[in-house]
Every structure is written in structure tokens, then in C-alpha cells.
Amino acid sequence: MDFNLNEEQEMLRKLARDFLSANCPPSLVRKIARGEAELDPQLWRNMAQMGWMGITVPEKYGGMGGSFLSLIVLLEETGYACLPSLFFSGLIGGLALNEMGNDGQKQDLLPKIAQGELMVVLAFTEPGVRYDAQGITTKAVLEGGNKYSIDGVKLFISDAQHADYLVCPASSGKGITVFLLETRNPAIRCALLNTYAGDRQYEVILNKVSSSKENILGRVEQGWDLLQSVMRKATIAKCAEMVGGAQKALDMTLDYARERKQFGRPIGTLQAIQHYCANMAIDVDAARFLTRETAWNLNVGQPCVKEAAVAKAFVSDAYTRVCKMAHQIHGAIGTTEDHDLPLYSKSAIASRIIFGDPSYHREVVAQEIGL
Amino acid sequence: MDFGFTPEEEKFREEVREWLEKEPPGKFKMELEDEGYGCWGVSREFTRHLGAKGWLAPDWPVEYGGQGRTSMEKLILVMELAKHRAPTFLHFAAELVGPTIMLYGTEEQKRDFLPKMASGKTIICECMSEPDAGSDAAAINTQAMEDGDYYIINGQKTWTSLAHLADWCWVTVLTDPSATPRYKGISSFIIDAKTPGITIRPIINMAGEQSFNEVFFDNVRVPKSNLLGKINNGWYQLLAALDSERCWSRAGMAWYCGEILKDLITYTKETKNGGDSLNHNPLIRQKLAQLAIDIEACRILQYRVxxxxxxxxxxxxxxxxxxxxxxxxxxxxxxxxxxxxxFYGQLKRDSKWSVLKGMIGHMYVNSYGKTIAAGASEIQRNIIAQRGLKLPRS
Structure with a gap:
């Protein structure tokens, strides 16, 4: 057992921390959230040059060939910087393609993803927002020998407007078929949802979208199982991002508690504040190590059905609790639009829900423990 | 990053499992029963049995009665003991006082005490708290006065776990009452529990059981050779003991809790309310699943330790x-x-209506003391905030 990062992982962590604190300050994150700025194309290119877009893409497809653990280390840092969701969305799309695609599809698209020139996004949830196969109501109907026609609505799809392709599960025949849909198709329309966090979630309307069989990821009507394993990795990736966000909320709070004086002394000397901080630290550490342990198990090929559900439920709740205590300790100033803390507490809203909220995952755990 | 156990560690786990299955802990005579409910069962017989196998202090050096095993192997042992619901409360002597003797004792003291502690033949209780010294552990009043080759000890200790089963007492005392700060005048002694002048009086806990005691010292004559290590160095010895206690006293909790959770799951499946089994109730499913999740968090925090x-x-x-x-x-x-x-949770095990041997209620009434013993949760949070997060004291 070794709780430390290895040398390579530690280098990646430090590089990411330094790069993001210099190039993605909270002021930029806030502007993007308000819709006053976009993610700088140069920043995107720099991240691509460091190999981040293709971090787990195999070398033969132009990526870094890193393990899932490298991805986890990187996402703890993007979460720490509250890097806008575009990066995460692209990573997960690439991950889905790499896990589900055939060699031709991968050769075609993965090198471009690794270069930062192309974006694939997972379009899973629908208005019913369920994570089981029955929740997929988007229909794909075979028309003629080679063409499918796809109808449905995908909802709460992050960064759909910026994607070149959507990984889109649909119900067809006896099962779920996963399509790779080009967003240039005029039968696909994306509309931005106005969220409190200002993140870029979209409604995606699929109106008789035509797709050929070549654009299916995995097997016809048997895409669900493979998609589940992608979803599990995506879930843990999201956990890593939340762990980073929770660490940042704790760090900001500790800085504030050392500086802010009331009654003639720093509030960090007060036992009530110290105990709140201790609770936050327990949450952050347990969340981090549950996430890393599950990532490690996924990386050695364990299915991790229970483990991923445990991690997502715990980390989502922990991040929510940590943000709440961070706000309590920051007092009124933390509740203002110009403060950095709300960037995190608002990002926690979507992170908690996506890939299944804690109640959903508790039910998965309940089944796994024999209830 | 590596969250696996090595093949050697897995082999050791297998060895422990086989041994525990051959000699189930439940067949040994118990002084305090808890059926593995983690409120600490006590069995002198089982403790000796484990000691004879060399697994009471597996991580100690061979020359002091241990097996020189790693902390990961010790963790595996603790996990398996908990999964097999073994009574382990009496093991605290080896876990707590042992490492302190190892760090601070003279060579003679180490050779004298450690092997017999590791074998389970000698139990040493920890006399630390006093009526006016709880969380403020330096505020003790028990004193030792020099008298030739002896010290004369007077005072009162309290909350001494299992003193009534102990052969020796490890006692913190003031050897320099005028020292400021007070902790600089503290020393510790290892004292034969049968020494004249020692009176042990039971304290009955709210579960109706004797697990701790008051220990009175009335002109107790102790040879100078029983001073542990150096004079006025007791505070650091105490801190080392508390460190060790924090590390290991709750090490098995995730697995004890895991076993209890299994009992509760079985109960919900076998119990109907309004025609449907309890395990179909979504509120109960969520509640038990959350506990399963928290058990994993508990486990990973303990792995790190x-x-x-x-x-x-x-x-x-x-x-x-x-x-x-x-x-x-x-x-x-x-x-x-x-x-x-x-309603059934209220019943003790001897009731004809009791369920799960009355152990859930037993665990519940014992649970209040958990966050107080071995350093109250408030003290632990002070440590996390001040030592871990470096928040200022003033």
C-alpha cells in the first residue's frame, strides 16, 4: 500500500497546480461563468500541448498513454482551480470513444482530441434524468439497411454547443445502441440552459437525426454494458474534480480563519471554528482517498460497482458539507457575487447530481450489500 | 499510489483466517461479552491464546516477544479479528503501554515486561485519568515522594479500564509538584497491582457492567527500579501512549461495524411491518446504505494510519x-x-422477546462513552485543527 503519489504523478500535480494558478485565476473563471468571457483558445492550446487532452489516449492514437490514475491526479487540480467544464466534458467524451470505439473510429478522432482540435461530449441524460437503461427514451429506428433515424431530447448536457460529436445512447430494438453524432447536422439543435452556476449545460434536441451504422460505438443494441463501465470511470473522474474543489474551499477557509480578526484575535483561534475546519479536513481526506482507491481498483480492471457508488455518494455529500462550512466561516463576504467561494459552492450543485446523486448511489449500494 | 495488499500480506491474512476459523474466538471464556459488537468484549483466555500464537504484539521485535511483522500485517490481523468478532478489549495493554515501554523504558524494563505482555500472560492497565484530570491530562495530583530506594505513592486514579483484571498498573504521578508548567514534573511507574495500599473499586457503567475502575494509592511503596525510564519525563511517555492508543484502539472499528451492519440487513429481511419486509422500505435502504458508505470512509482513514x-x-x-x-x-x-x-431494541439478551441477542441496545448504551474514551472527540478535533491544519492557538 502506498498513499503517496509516485514521482511522475507528483510532477503532473505540481505542473497542473502552477499552470492553472497562473493561467486560470478565479477572476477568469468568474468572467466565464457570467458569460463575459470564453475559455481562451491559447489556454486550451497550451493544455493540449502539455498532453492533457490526450492524457489517457493511447500513444498509438497520438495521446500520452497515461493511466486512469494520471487523469485522477490532473482532475484534482482542475477541480482545485475550478477550471470551466469544457475540459472535463472533452476528457470524458474522449474516454468514451477510447473505451467504446473501434480502431477506425479511434484513428479518425482520437489524435485530433489529443491535439485539442476536436471535442467529443457525452450526451446521456434526458428530461427524466435517470441513470438506468429504462431512462433512455431517445429512440433510434432503423430506416433501410444502413441508416438510423434518431429522435429525442437530451438535457443537462455540458458543453454540447462546443462539441464536434456527441456520444449519444438511444433505445433501439431490444437494447441500447450508442451513436456518435456529428453536431454539424442541422437536425441537432442545442439551447443553453440558464443555471445559477453559469456553467454551460444544454438542451439538445434530436429531430430525426440520421446516422449510419458506421457511427455506432460498440455493438448494436448491446451498448449498455460498455457504456456503464465508461460511466463508472466518468463518475470517479467527477469525484476527483470534486475532491480538488473541496480542498480549495478548505484552503481558502483556513487562510481566511488565520487572517480575519474578531474580538481582537484571529477567528481561527476559536474552538468552534477549529472544529468546523477539522470536520472539513476529515471530509476532504476521506473523499480523496476513497476516490483514489476506487480509481486504483478501476485501473487494475476491477468492476467497482459498489466502490464507485460509495465514492460518488460520499464525495458528493462531503463536497456539499465542506462548501457549507466554508461559507459559514467566511461569513457575509463569502455570499457575494465577486467572492471566489461561490464558484465552488455553485459548481458543487451540478457535480453532486451528475452521474447520479447521493440518493441514487445509496440505492446502488443498498443492492450491493444485499438489501 | 497503491491501494492493494502484497501477496505476502494476503498470505498472512489467509493464515490468520484459517487459524480463527479453527479456533473461533466465541468458544473462549469471556469476562465481558459483546458478541463482537465492538463495545469491547474481554476474554483473558482468548488474549492468552492469541499471545501464545505470537499475535498479540506481532509488530514488536523478536527479542521482546514479537514477530517483527509490519504495521500492514498488524492491520490485517486487526481486520480479521474484528470480522471474526473476537474479544479484543484486553489487548490494549500491549497496544498502548507496550510501545511506551519500548520507547522510554530501560533495557532491563524492556526485557522484563515486554515478552510477558506479548504473550498475554501479563496485563498492564493504564492509570492516567484522575477526578480532576480528564482531557487536561497534566492536571494530576497523585504524588510520588522519594524514600530511600523507594517512592511512596499517594493519590487517586479513575476511569481505569479493566484494572480489576490487571497484573500491573502503569501510573502517571507528580514527582516534582512545584514544576511549571506542571507537565515537567510528571513521571510514570509500573507498579505491581498486588502491592499493599492499592485499592481497586469498580465503576459500573450505564450498561450495568464493570469495565472501568477507581484505583486508590495509599502510601504505596514502589522500588525505584520501577520508575519507567527517566525522572520527570512522564509527560512525553504519556503522549506516546496516547498516540499509540489513537492509532490502534479503533483500528478494527470499520470491520466490527461491517459485521453489525450484516446483522441489521439480515434482520430487515426477516422482519415484516404491515405485510412487507423492512428491507423494502426505501428509508431503511438509504439509511443502511449510508452506513455502508461511512464504513468505507472509516476503513480508508484507518488504512492511512x-x-x-x-x-x-x-x-x-x-x-x-x-x-x-x-x-x-x-x-x-x-x-x-x-x-x-x-421497541425490541430496549430488551436485554435474557428476554424471551430479545432480538440480535440484545446486542444493539448494548451497543447503543455503550456508544456514549466511545467519543470520550482515549481522548474526547473535542481533543481530537483540536489536534486536527492545530497540528494538522496549523490553525493558531492564540
Missing amino acids: AWIHSRNTLPNYEASMAKVYADELSQRLAMAGMEILG
Whole structure:
């Protein structure tokens, strides 16, 4: 057992921390959230040059060939910087393609993803927002020998407007078929949802979208199982991002508690504040190590059905609790639009829900423990 | 990053399992029964049995009666003992006083005490708290006065766990009452429990059982050779003992709780309310699943403590995190069990209507003490905030 990062992982962590604190300050994150700025194309290119877009893409497809653990280390840092969701969305799309695609599809698209020139996004949830196969109501109907026609609505799809392709599960025949849909198709329309966090979630309307069989990821009507394993990795990736966000909320709070004086002394000397901080630290550490342990198990090929559900439920709740205590300790100033803390507490809203909220995952755990 | 156990460690786990299955802990005579409910069963017989196997202090050096095993192997042993619901409360002597003797004792003291502690033949209780010295452990009043080749000890200790089963007492005393700060005048002695002048009086806990005691010292004559290590060095010895206690006293909790959770799951499946089994009730499913999740968090925090130990460094605030989490988890589990059992949770095991041998209620009434013993949760949170997060004291 070794709780430390290895040398390579530690280098990646430090590089990411330094790069993001210099190039993605909270002021930029806030502007993007308000819709006053976009993610700088140069920043995107720099991240691509460091190999981040293709971090787990195999070398033969132009990526870094890193393990899932490298991805986890990187996402703890993007979460720490509250890097806008575009990066995460692209990573997960690439991950889905790499896990589900055939060699031709991968050769075609993965090198471009690794270069930062192309974006694939997972379009899973629908208005019913369920994570089981029955929740997929988007229909794909075979028309003629080679063409499918796809109808449905995908909802709460992050960064759909910026994607070149959507990984889109649909119900067809006896099962779920996963399509790779080009967003240039005029039968696909994306509309931005106005969220409190200002993140870029979209409604995606699929109106008789035509797709050929070549654009299916995995097997016809048997895409669900493979998609589940992608979803599990995506879930843990999201956990890593939340762990980073929770660490940042704790760090900001500790800085504030050392500086802010009331009654003639720093509030960090007060036992009530110290105990709140201790609770936050327990949450952050347990969340981090549950996430890393599950990532490690996924990386050695364990299915991790229970483990991923445990991690997502715990980390989502922990991040929510940590943000709440961070706000309590920051007092009124933390509740203002110009403060950095709300960037995190608002990002926690979507992170908690996506890939299944804690109640959903508790039910998965309940089944796994024999209830 | 590596969250696996090595093949050698897995082999050791297998060895422990086989041994425990051949000699189930439940067949040994118990002084305090808890059926593995983690409120600490006590069995002198089982403790000796484990000691004879060399597994009471497996991580001690061979020359002091141990097997020189790693902390990860010790963790595996603790896990398996808990999964097999073994009574382990009496093991604290080896876990707590042993490492302190190892660090601070003279060579003669180490050779004299450690092997017999490791074998389970000698139990040493820890006389630390006093009526006016609880969380403020330096505020003791028990004094030792020099008298030729002896010290004369007078005072009162309290909350001494299992003193009534102990052969020796490890006692913190003031040897320099005028020292400021006070902790600089503290020393410690290892005293034969049969020495004239020692009176042990039981304190009956709210579960109706004797687990701790008051220990009175009335002109107790102790040879100078029983002073542990150096004079006026007792505070550091005490801190080392508390460090060790924080690390290991709750090490098995995740697995004890895991076993209790299994009992509760079985109960909900076998029990109907309004025609439907309890396990179909979504509120109960969510509640038990949350406990299963928290058990995993407890487990990973404890893994970290053992891992830090295995690198020959002492866990610091990390052990406080693990302890706070484990104790509060066990309280939540007890509370959840009482809610699920409802009226039946009140019944002691001898009632014809009792369920799960009355052990959920037993765990519940014992659970209040969990977050107080071995350093109250407030003290642990102070440690996390001040030592771990470096928040200022003033």
C-alpha cells in the first residue's frame, strides 16, 4: 500500500497546480461563468500541448498513454482551480470513444482530441434524468439497411454547443445502441440552459437525426454494458474534480480563519471554528482517498460497482458539507457575487447530481450489500 | 499510489483466517461479552491464546516477544479479528503501554515486561485519568515522594479500564509538584497491582457492567527500579501512549461495524411491518446504505494510519481523524440499529422477546462513552485543527 503519489504523478500535480494558478485565476473563471468571457483558445492550446487532452489516449492514437490514475491526479487540480467544464466534458467524451470505439473510429478522432482540435461530449441524460437503461427514451429506428433515424431530447448536457460529436445512447430494438453524432447536422439543435452556476449545460434536441451504422460505438443494441463501465470511470473522474474543489474551499477557509480578526484575535483561534475546519479536513481526506482507491481498483480492471457508488455518494455529500462550512466561516463576504467561494459552492450543485446523486448511489449500494 | 495488499500480506491474512476459523474466538471464556459488537468484549483466555500464537504484539521485535511483522500485517490481523468478532478489549495493554515501554523504558524494563505482555500472560492497565484530570491530562495530583530506594505513592486514579483484571498498573504521578508548567514534573511507574495500599473499586457503567475502575494509592511503596525510564519525563511517555492508543484502539472499528451492519440487513429481511419486509422500505435502504458508505470512509482513514505506521513514522492528526470518524460512525450505527429495532431494541439478551441477542441496545448504551474514551472527540478535533491544519492557538 502506498498513499503517496509516485514521482511522475507528483510532477503532473505540481505542473497542473502552477499552470492553472497562473493561467486560470478565479477572476477568469468568474468572467466565464457570467458569460463575459470564453475559455481562451491559447489556454486550451497550451493544455493540449502539455498532453492533457490526450492524457489517457493511447500513444498509438497520438495521446500520452497515461493511466486512469494520471487523469485522477490532473482532475484534482482542475477541480482545485475550478477550471470551466469544457475540459472535463472533452476528457470524458474522449474516454468514451477510447473505451467504446473501434480502431477506425479511434484513428479518425482520437489524435485530433489529443491535439485539442476536436471535442467529443457525452450526451446521456434526458428530461427524466435517470441513470438506468429504462431512462433512455431517445429512440433510434432503423430506416433501410444502413441508416438510423434518431429522435429525442437530451438535457443537462455540458458543453454540447462546443462539441464536434456527441456520444449519444438511444433505445433501439431490444437494447441500447450508442451513436456518435456529428453536431454539424442541422437536425441537432442545442439551447443553453440558464443555471445559477453559469456553467454551460444544454438542451439538445434530436429531430430525426440520421446516422449510419458506421457511427455506432460498440455493438448494436448491446451498448449498455460498455457504456456503464465508461460511466463508472466518468463518475470517479467527477469525484476527483470534486475532491480538488473541496480542498480549495478548505484552503481558502483556513487562510481566511488565520487572517480575519474578531474580538481582537484571529477567528481561527476559536474552538468552534477549529472544529468546523477539522470536520472539513476529515471530509476532504476521506473523499480523496476513497476516490483514489476506487480509481486504483478501476485501473487494475476491477468492476467497482459498489466502490464507485460509495465514492460518488460520499464525495458528493462531503463536497456539499465542506462548501457549507466554508461559507459559514467566511461569513457575509463569502455570499457575494465577486467572492471566489461561490464558484465552488455553485459548481458543487451540478457535480453532486451528475452521474447520479447521493440518493441514487445509496440505492446502488443498498443492492450491493444485499438489501 | 497503491491501494492493494502484497501477496505476502494476503498470505498472512489467509493464515490468520484459517487459524480463527479453527479456533473461533466465541468458544473462549469471556469476562465481558459483546458478541463482537465492538463495545469491547474481554476474554483473558482468548488474549492468552492469541499471545501464545505470537499475535498479540506481532509488530514488536523478536527479542521482546514479537514477530517483527509490519504495521500492514498488524492491520490485517486487526481486520480479521474484528470480522471474526473476537474479544479484543484486553489487548490494549500491549497496544498502548507496550510501545511506551519500548520507547522510554530501560533495557532491563524492556526485557522484563515486554515478552510477558506479548504473550498475554501479563496485563498492564493504564492509570492516567484522575477526578480532576480528564482531557487536561497534566492536571494530576497523585504524588510520588522519594524514600530511600523507594517512592511512596499517594493519590487517586479513575476511569481505569479493566484494572480489576490487571497484573500491573502503569501510573502517571507528580514527582516534582512545584514544576511549571506542571507537565515537567510528571513521571510514570509500573507498579505491581498486588502491592499493599492499592485499592481497586469498580465503576459500573450505564450498561450495568464493570469495565472501568477507581484505583486508590495509599502510601504505596514502589522500588525505584520501577520508575519507567527517566525522572520527570512522564509527560512525553504519556503522549506516546496516547498516540499509540489513537492509532490502534479503533483500528478494527470499520470491520466490527461491517459485521453489525450484516446483522441489521439480515434482520430487515426477516422482519415484516404491515405485510412487507423492512428491507423494502426505501428509508431503511438509504439509511443502511449510508452506513455502508461511512464504513468505507472509516476503513480508508484507518488504512492511512497503518500505512504511515508502516513507514516507521508516527501518525499524528491522521490518527485523530480516524478515531473521531470511527467513534462517531459506531454511534450512528447504534442509533440506526435502535431505530430499526424500535421497541425490541430496549430488551436485554435474557428476554424471551430479545432480538440480535440484545446486542444493539448494548451497543447503543455503550456508544456514549466511545467519543470520550482515549481522548474526547473535542481533543481530537483540536489536534486536527492545530497540528494538522496549523490553525493558531492564540
